[in-house]
Amino acid sequence: MIFFNAETPSWMISPIVVPLTAGLLCFLLSRRTFVIALAAALANLIAVCFLTCQLLVFGPMRCHVGGWLPPLGITLRTDGPAVLMLLMTAVTGLAITLYARGYFTCRISEPRLAGRHQRQQRYFWPLWMLLLAGLNGLFLSNDIFNLYVTLELIGISAASLAALSGKPASQLASFRYLMVSLLGSLTYLLGIVFLYRTCGVLDLDLLRNFTAGGSGMRVGLALMSVGLLLKTALFPLHFWLPPAHANALAPVSAILSALVVKGSFYLLFRFWFEVFASIITTSALNFMGALGAIAVLWGAVQAMRQQRLKLMVAYSTVSQLGYLFIAFPLSKVADGVQVWSIVIFMALAHACAKSAMFMAAGTVFLHLGHDRIKDLNGIRSSLPITVFAYGIAGVSLMGLPPSGGFIGKWMLLTSSLASLEWWWALVVMAGSLLASIYVFRVMSRFFVIPEGFSLKKSEPLSPLLEWPALVLALISLFLGLAAPRLLHILATGNTALAQVFPGGLP
Amino acid sequence: MSKIRNRRKRLDGFQRLLLLLVICLTTLLGTIILTIPENTPGLAGAVARLQERSGVESPVTAVLLNFRGYDTLLEVMVLLLAVIGVWSLAKAPFPQQVTDISPVQMGVVRLLAPLMCLVAAYLIWQGSHLAGGAFQGGAILGAAGVLMLVTELPWLRGIPALPLRIGLVLGPLLFVGVALSCLFLTGNLLGYPEGTAGWLILLIEAACAISVGLTLTSLFAGGRPENEIPDKHHPADHAPNGDRS
Amino acid sequence: MITTLLYSLTGLILFGMGLFTLITHSHPLRKILAVNVMSTGVFLILVATAYIPLGQGEVDPVPHAMVLTGIVVSVSVTALALILACRVQETSNLALLKRKEQAKTTKEVAG
Numbered sequence: 001m002i003f004f005n006a007e008t009p010s011w012m013i014s015p016i017v018v019p020l021t022a023g024l025l026c027f028l029l030s031r032r033t034f035v036i037a038l039a040a041a042l043a044n045l046i047a048v049c050f051l052t053c054q055l056l057v058f059g060p061m062r063c064h065v066g067g068w069l070p071p072l073g074i075t076l077r078t079d080g081p082a083v084l085m086l087l088m089t090a091v092t093g094l095a096i097t098l099y100a101r102g103y104f105t106c107r108i109s110e111p112r113l114a115g116r117h118q119r120q121q122r123y124f125w126p127l128w129m130l131l132l133a134g135l136n137g138l139f140l141s142n143d144i145f146n147l148y149v150t151l152e153l154i155g156i157s158a159a160s161l162a163a164l165s166g167k168p169a170s171q172l173a174s175f176r177y178l179m180v181s182l183l184g185s186l187t188y189l190l191g192i193v194f195l196y197r198t199c200g201v202l203d204l205d206l207l208r209n210f211t212a213g214g215s216g217m218r219v220g221l222a223l224m225s226v227g228l229l230l231k232t233a234l235f236p237l238h239f240w241l242p243p244a245h246a247n248a249l250a251p252v253s254a255i256l257s258a259l260v261v262k263g264s265f266y267l268l269f270r271f272w273f274e275v276f277a278s279i280i281t282t283s284a285l286n287f288m289g290a291l292g293a294i295a296v297l298w299g300a301v302q303a304m305r306q307q308r309l310k311l312m313v314a315y316s317t318v319s320q321l322g323y324l325f326i327a328f329p330l331s332k333v334a335d336g337v338q339v340w341s342i343v344i345f346m347a348l349a350h351a352c353a354k355s356a357m358f359m360a361a362g363t364v365f366l367h368l369g370h371d372r373i374k375d376l377n378g379i380r381s382s383l384p385i386t387v388f389a390y391g392i393a394g395v396s397l398m399g400l401p402p403s404g405g406f407i408g409k410w411m412l413l414t415s416s417l418a419s420l421e422w423w424w425a426l427v428v429m430a431g432s433l434l435a436s437i438y439v440f441r442v443m444s445r446f447f448v449i450p451e452g453f454s455l456k457k458s459e460p461l462s463p464l465l466e467w468p469a470l471v472l473a474l475i476s477l478f479l480g481l482a483a484p485r486l487l488h489i490l491a492t493g494n495t496a497l498a499q500v501f502p503g504g505l506p
Numbered sequence: 507m508s509k510i511r512n513r514r515k516r517l518d519g520f521q522r523l524l525l526l527l528v529i530c531l532t533t534l535l536g537t538i539i540l541t542i543p544e545n546t547p548g549l550a551g552a553v554a555r556l557q558e559r560s561g562v563e564s565p566v567t568a569v570l571l572n573f574r575g576y577d578t579l580l581e582v583m584v585l586l587l588a589v590i591g592v593w594s595l596a597k598a599p600f601p602q603q604v605t606d607i608s609p610v611q612m613g614v615v616r617l618l619a620p621l622m623c624l625v626a627a628y629l630i631w632q633g634s635h636l637a638g639g640a641f642q643g644g645a646i647l648g649a650a651g652v653l654m655l656v657t658e659l660p661w662l663r664g665i666p667a668l669p670l671r672i673g674l675v676l677g678p679l680l681f682v683g684v685a686l687s688c689l690f691l692t693g694n695l696l697g698y699p700e701g702t703a704g705w706l707i708l709l710i711e712a713a714c715a716i717s718v719g720l721t722l723t724s725l726f727a728g729g730r731p732e733n734e735i736p737d738k739h740h741p742a743d744h745a746p747n748g749d750r751s
Numbered sequence: 752m753i754t755t756l757l758y759s760l761t762g763l764i765l766f767g768m769g770l771f772t773l774i775t776h777s778h779p780l781r782k783i784l785a786v787n788v789m790s791t792g793v794f795l796i797l798v799a800t801a802y803i804p805l806g807q808g809e810v811d812p813v814p815h816a817m818v819l820t821g822i823v824v825s826v827s828v829t830a831l832a833l834i835l836a837c838r839v840q841e842t843s844n845l846a847l848l849k850r851k852e853q854a855k856t857t858k859e860v861a862g
Contacts, residue, residue: 004693013695020583021682027590028675030735065576067694072552072569072813074576115735122735123594130587137580145817149580152824156584156831160591163835168842175779175835182786182828183773186793189821190766193796194538196814197803200546216542219535521775532767539759539796544752550804550811565812566819574816581820588827592834641823725830728837 006054009063012078014047015086015136023129033125034101040129041097044136045090048083055083056492062142070203075142080490081340085139085266088348091475092258092355093132095468099359100124100251102464106366120164120249127164128255131157138263142204144192144224147267151188151231155181158260161252162244173243180240184230184264191223208275221276228271231264234288234325235295238318242302245314250362253310254355257317262347265324269343273331285329292325293427300434304441309361309371312438313354316397319431320350326412326424333419341487342411345479348486349404352476353396359469360390367461373442378449385466387446392473394439399432404479561703563635570639571707575696579685582678582714585721589674598729600663607657615657622650630715634704640677640711640718647719652726667734674724677717681710752806758799765792779836783829790825794818 004010022040026033054061060079067073104121107113134153141147159181163174192202198216199207210217233241241261245253272280299319306312323346331339363386364379365371380387396403409428416424479486517525553565553573560568570578626646633639655662684706685696692699698706769789773782801814 008693010689010693010695013689017682017686017695021679023583024586024675024679024682027586028671028679063695065695066573067692067697068556068573072549072556072573074574119594119735123590126590127587127594130583130590133583134580145574145820146577146580149577149584149820149824152828153580153584153587156587156591156828159835160587160594160831163591163838164594166842168839171835171838171842175832175839178828178832178835179773179782179786182832183770183789185824186766186786186789189790189793190535190796192817193793193800194535194542196548197539197542197800198546200548202549202813214541215538219538524774525771528767528771531770532763535766536760536763539763540756544755544803544806546803547807548800548804548811549813550807550809553812554809565810566815569812569816570819574813577816577820581823584824585827588831591831595834595838641819722826725827728834 007058009061009076009078011047011054012051012061012063012076012140013065015044015051015090016133016140018043018047019129019133019136023126023133026129027126030122033122037097037125037129038101041090041094041132044132045094048086048090051078052083052087052489054078055080056489059492070143071201071206074146075203075205076140077142078140080492081266081270081344082139084344084348084486084489085262086136088262088351089132089135089139089259092254092351092472095472096251096254096258096355096359097128098464099254099362099468100128102462102468103249103251103362103366106462106465116166120166124161124164124249124251127157127161128251131161131255131260135259135263139266143202144195144204144207145202148185148189148192151264151267152185154260154263155185155231158256162248162256164252165247165249167247169243170247173240173247176240177244180230180237184227186227187230188224188227191220191225191227194220194223204270204275208277211278213279217276218279221271221279224271225268228264228268232261232268233318233321234291235298235318235322236291238295238299238321241318242311242314245317246308246310250310250358250365253314253362254358257314257358258351258355261317261321262351265321265347269324272328273339282329282332285331288325289329289424292322292328293424295319295322295325296427296431297322297434300431300438303438304434307373309364309373309376309442310358312373312442313357313361316357316435316438317350317354319435320346320354320397323408323412323428323431326427327415329421330412330415330419330424333415338411338415341490342408342415344486344490345404345411345483346408349396349408349476349479352472352479353393353403353405356389356393356469356473356476357397359465359472360386360393363461363465363469366465373445376442376445378446380446383461383466385470387443389466389469389473390446391443392470392477394435394443396473396476396479398436398439402480403477404483405476407480407483559703561698561701562633562707564633564637564639566637567633567639567707571710572696572698572703575685579678579681579696582681582717585718586674586678589721589724592725592728593730593734596729598727598731600658605658607659611657615653615659619650619654622646622653626650626715626719630711631708633711634708640714643711643715644718645722647715648722648726651719651723655723655726663732665731667731670720670724670731673720674717677710677714680713684710752802755799755802759796762792762795762799765789765795768792779832779839783832783836786832787825787829790821794821797821 019040022036025036055078063076065074065076104117107117131154134150134157138147138150141150159174159178162177163171194216196202198213199210201207230237245256248256296319299315299322303312303315303319306315324343327339327342361371363383367383396405399405399409412428413425416422553569557565557568560572562568626643629638629646630640630643688697689695766789769785769792772785776782797814797818801811804811
């Protein structure tokens, strides 16, 4: 027997293996699946916290699966950004697990449609656990073909989850999502082919050090980027996102918006700024920034026009993902750590806030039976915690201090002004203004009670439906206060970028 | 006739532009492929050097189940995910009326299905030194299952769900179990102990082949079995018509 | 070698054909078949890549393993897509996925 101490790199397989086994058991057994899933989500969180401590004490690590070294074997690695994304997935995942339990219990108590809801509950847990395993595998992997397999794992489970509700619109949206996801994966695979042909290796570290790549490497990176952009729904490839996210069940919408799109974005960012940083041109960065800016404005304008709450939140996702891409052209002036910190902060804050918002929207739908915005009057008295959660999540989306969204946007603004490219700052500010419009539009409905309006009698809702949303929203609000600690984790892990960052950070 | 002609003529402006773009893209990619020098060794040398430590003689099986076994582990999960997704969407449509099976069909199934299982077992074993292995054997097993489904054997409708689930999960679960026990024995996930690689790979391949065969058969059946969920009848959960055509 | 180049170019042409069909044709079954053709194209290029080191004496088994993995993934996804297409047809009575239908059903939202 091998003795494991705290320094063993093999601990980093636990966030992958635990949800994987849990998913298998959830499929095999038909009862008690929630207990297995909850245990797996808790174990995942504990494992990720342990990995964070391991990172802070021992630095970044590599784990060679099977003992085979690269170029032949597959490597897993932990460093600052990977660990932070794992933390985001673990915390949000636990909250979504609890919320989903409350959601399905509440729905199954309705006798009319109990059959459909039992089917949904039966298959939600294995799909969600396998999706969690795929996400963790994606954040930890250091091998481009292994990343392709994890992308497929994520894509198939996400499409199945999106179709779980059974309604016609969701089936159509899920089919379109699956086709787009497939197109993205195949383009990514074609990119792998070009890269392998040019470089002969599949390991990210070896690819980073490969200097003799020419047009083959560029084309490979371009193809992989297009594939990942399709999966991340950057304008103009975002057409599949609003119907898929809006028509899904509420916990599934939270998973899709908060976690799944972040996975492919994280890969894209890592490829552009770490692995292939030497062949990225300024015009490419500016192009991505331009697309991000259009996404911010277009998504926000569309969100303002929506009549239904979940569609509005879905278009808000399109808009918020644009901010992540505005960080691309600003990397020239900011040093390495700052670009990573912009992106990580915005991703973390958006994950917590968006899942809280979708959870709140789902609770509202359960309570009222619909989600038409103009009929959402006066809910603040029947669902106070949910409205509070929605408001705080909106604060983070708008970018008010001390939320994580504020930190990210602040860093975007300072970098943009420092580089004298002031137009990005204009877009960020316009986006925040538009975000406040669509957030307050719904908030005002929650609080305003028109004349002669009788409030709906509130049946007691399970606390699992309201409190996870509030906790996540509060996390996104106070993320800014934890900023120094998070930046420390980021700087510790990134050995290539471990520089002293400027003292002007809030 | 005119309708078809109208539809074909409707290669409108957007489609023409797209055709042009796709042709340009393909030409560009083709020229890039022509310019890539053909002297990159790839990973063939590394595999050849480490071949005898892998426990099998076939280089492809060595790569699939030893050097890059982690990829195969995830890929087996992808197959299982497809089954879970399909089962969550629909119930397996079986024909309502029981028609008589033609004696020719019955005879063919009786002869071929066991023979296919035998060929599959041989393919699994052959994977260690020639082309073959878990997926190839599993594909033959799946073909046997599909043959039985197409013949609409009456006992297929009443297959209980739990044994089917056990069979589907057996391969992935065993794979994960072997991987974890190797972790505890040698400190590496999927790092087979000295000398045991050969038969451990064979064990994994056998279990995965059974699972793959059952997976392919379930995918062809197109939905979950009858008694998977003890649910009340809801119209959206049933296939509208009985036949599978 | 000329053989590997021929295989690679054929794979690329298949990829392009599949891509065009996927985007322009509106029937779900056509789209699924187009995706299959695209994946076949990519696998062809991968198989060609495996034979490039033949000049130095051995065949590269890693692209073979990649193709096997890719085929398995492709089969799973095709099955899921087919059942989804059946469900789309059952629930919305749509035989084609035109852009107009997409705009109409975007307005419908379910919990």
